[in-house]
Amino acid sequence: TLFFEAQRCFFKMNSENRKPFTVLVEGNIGSGKTTFLEHFRQFEDITLLTEPVEQWRNLRGWNLLDLMYKDPAKWAMTFQSYVSLTMVDMHLRPTPTPVKLMERSIFSARYCFVENMLRNGILHEAEFAVLDEWFRFIQQHMSIDADLIVYLKTSPSVVHERIRKRARSEEQCVPLKYLEDLHQLHEDWLVNRAFAECPAPVVIIDADLDLSQITDEYKKSEHQILRKAV
Numbered sequence: 001t002l003f004f005e006a007q008r009c010f011f012k013m014n015s016e017n018r019k020p021f022t023v024l025v026e027g028n029i030g031s032g033k034t035t036f037l038e039h040f041r042q043f044e045d046i047t048l049l050t051e052p053v054e055q056w057r058n059l060r061g062w063n064l065l066d067l068m069y070k071d072p073a074k075w076a077m078t079f080q081s082y083v084s085l086t087m088v089d090m091h092l093r094p095t096p097t098p099v100k101l102m103e104r105s106i107f108s109a110r111y112c113f114v115e116n117m118l119r120n121g122i123l124h125e126a127e128f129a130v131l132d133e134w135f136r137f138i139q140q141h142m143s144i145d146a147d148l149i150v151y152l153k154t155s156p157s158v159v160h161e162r163i164r165k166r167a168r169s170e171e172q173c174v175p176l177k178y179l180e181d182l183h184q185l186h187e188d189w190l191v192n193r194a195f196a197e198c199p200a201p202v203v204i205i206d207a208d209l210d211l212s213q214i215t216d217e218y219k220k221s222e223h224q225i226l227r228k229a230v
């Protein structure tokens with residue numbers, strides 16, 4: 001019995017220490033990341049980490065997302081440092097299942113949003129330097145690896161229209177140019193590989209399709225995600 005007990009403990013330790021197969025769901029604002037994650041709610045053995053945006057809208061009663069959109073020069077640094085914290089929290093969150101799906105990551109925060117804010121002068125170079133040092137430190141010292149990236153690829157004009165329709169109050173002044181810039185940065189990061197770091201293989205999904213057709217598109221990626229769940 002001692003042998004069996006030891007064996008049981010060994011298996012338990014092993015399954016607790018085993019890292020989940022981690023999938024990052026990426027794409028422009030309004031590309032349907034939340035809908036994609038919700039599609040996988042029907043399957044067992046997957047942990048879904050959705051909507052960090054709700055935390056950004058309510059930190060002890062403060063709506064950081066709104067502050068950032070209303071006065072970016074003043075609030076961008078504060079907003080991005082909180083985004084980094086919520087992302088690290090998701091990356092490190094212990095997961096009881098063999099598969100973990102995350103909406104966005106610390107990588108898109110750095111390579112798309114922070115990069116964009118640096119390029120258009122919203123972040124001072126000194127502020128950027130601090131955020132980038134944090135990013136590098138986190139990369140070196142914390143376990144934030146991913147196994148697969150699902151890139152929900154869209155056209156800026158399509159997401160612009162979706163954002164207008166969903167009417168999230170903070171986003172009413174988001175111009176098409178902003179979505180075009182973010183689109184290009186997603187492409188540079190995930191398709192053109194312009195940044196040193198692309199943390200995992202990328203699956204591209206055509207996310208311009210509307211809701212009635214997109215389920216078929218989502219199904220195409222199911223096997224890549226689910227076969228890891230066994």
Ligand code: DGT
Nearest residue numbers: 028029030031032033034035053083104109113171
């Ligand atoms: P979905 O489900 O694809 O429609 O996704 P969304 O649009 O609900 O979620 P997301 O993360 O693309 O964007 C949420 C809002 O937060 C959006 O107004 C853009 C903003 N946002 C997200 N991440 C960052 C970031 O790292 N920096 C900045 N400045 N804004 C961000």
